[in-house]
Amino acid sequence: MKLSRLLSLSLAAVGGLAAVRVLLRRHEWEQKHNRVAICVDFDDAQMAALRAGMPFDEFLHELSHHGATHVSLPELTLNRLRASGSLTPHTPAHPHSRAPRVGHWNYLCGDADLTRQIALELAARLPYTEADTLGDGTLAFAGDLTTIGEIGLGFDACMAQRVMAQGLGLVPRPVSYAWPEKDLIHLTLAQAAVFGKFVAFDGDMILGHEMHLDETLEAMEREGLSLVYFAESRHQKGDWFVAKRRAPNVVLAHRFTPAEMIPLDLHAAAHHWGALARERGIRFCYVNFFKVLHATDPLEGLHYVEHIKEE
Numbered sequence: 001m002k003l004s005r006l007l008s009l010s011l012a013a014v015g016g017l018a019a020v021r022v023l024l025r026r027h028e029w030e031q032k033h034n035r036v037a038i039c040v041d042f043d044d045a046q047m048a049a050l051r052a053g054m055p056f057d058e059f060l061h062e063l064s065h066h067g068a069t070h071v072s073l074p075e076l077t078l079n080r081l082r083a084s085g086s087l088t089p090h091t092p093a094h095p096h097s098r099a100p101r102v103g104h105w106n107y108l109c110g111d112a113d114l115t116r117q118i119a120l121e122l123a124a125r126l127p128y129t130e131a132d133t134l135g136d137g138t139l140a141f142a143g144d145l146t147t148i149g150e151i152g153l154g155f156d157a158c159m160a161q162r163v164m165a166q167g168l169g170l171v172p173r174p175v176s177y178a179w180p181e182k183d184l185i186h187l188t189l190a191q192a193a194v195f196g197k198f199v200a201f202d203g204d205m206i207l208g209h210e211m212h213l214d215e216t217l218e219a220m221e222r223e224g225l226s227l228v229y230f231a232e233s234r235h236q237k238g239d240w241f242v243a244k245r246r247a248p249n250v251v252l253a254h255r256f257t258p259a260e261m262i263p264l265d266l267h268a269a270a271h272h273w274g275a276l277a278r279e280r281g282i283r284f285c286y287v288n289f290f291k292v293l294h295a296t297d298p299l300e301g302l303h304y305v306e307h308i309k310e311e
Helices: 003-032 042-051 056-066 078-084 112-125 157-165 182-195 213-223 239-246 266-279 300-310
Strands: 037-040 070-074 087-089 104-110 138-143 169-173 226-230 250-254 284-287
Touching: 037 042, 037 300, 042 056, 042 070, 042 300, 056 157, 056 300, 070 157, 078 087, 078 104, 078 112, 087 112, 104 112, 112 138, 112 182, 157 169, 169 182, 182 213, 213 239, 226 239, 226 284, 266 284, 266 300, 284 300
Parallel strands: 037 070, 037 284, 070 169, 226 250, 250 284
Antiparallel strands: 087 104, 104 138
């Protein structure tokens, strides 16, 4: 046998053995990680239920019945609560007469239980806001809405209970904001761990980026939290740093961007989800509903989830 042919066969054999080892590792991984989470975006679910005229608990039940495994749980902020109408500006009958330590007095009206929860969160996180509730169910705090409005204030425990009552898991979504302090990071992630062990950070930045990611990791490790890592679909600043440090407590996730959904319908998108799970190792599908393009009615989202499950 010629030396060149012998070398070629030897290299082919070595390459084949290397490939077999890789394939065996992949096979073992597939056997241990053969479940895929289907997590529906909370805001999309709430919007669909509202537009369909369906009680939200009933819609959650249908989501579970059609194949969803989780629903996201967004962190509360004053901005979010104002945008949804849960809190509205209000002038109380008897406003504070004394001057605040910082900024000016702000007054927001809403459900009594909600305003009480937000007042407690503000008092624990930002004591200088002097947050309190007035007799008429009004939240009063010092500062200004532009600065305080973006800060995460924990999660809605009542809503979490409603979701879990329908057999669905929760995926907390902490928000990022300016100047996150260590105590605030630890408090948010400790609260997140009460509701779920998978955390999908909201927005384009991981909470704590860029100077406090060690604090974020410390809190995640202490609370046993796993990172939902959008490895391909969207880059969140700080995600790779957290992913490599938290491995193997990381789940590979995907979320179609609005631009990626334009050429798709629910059938094509479901097919893509199946390919991502089989070929890319995606084990967490973060699902947004079709709302304008390729959307017929709000409840079509249920059929979309069902097609994803089938794939």
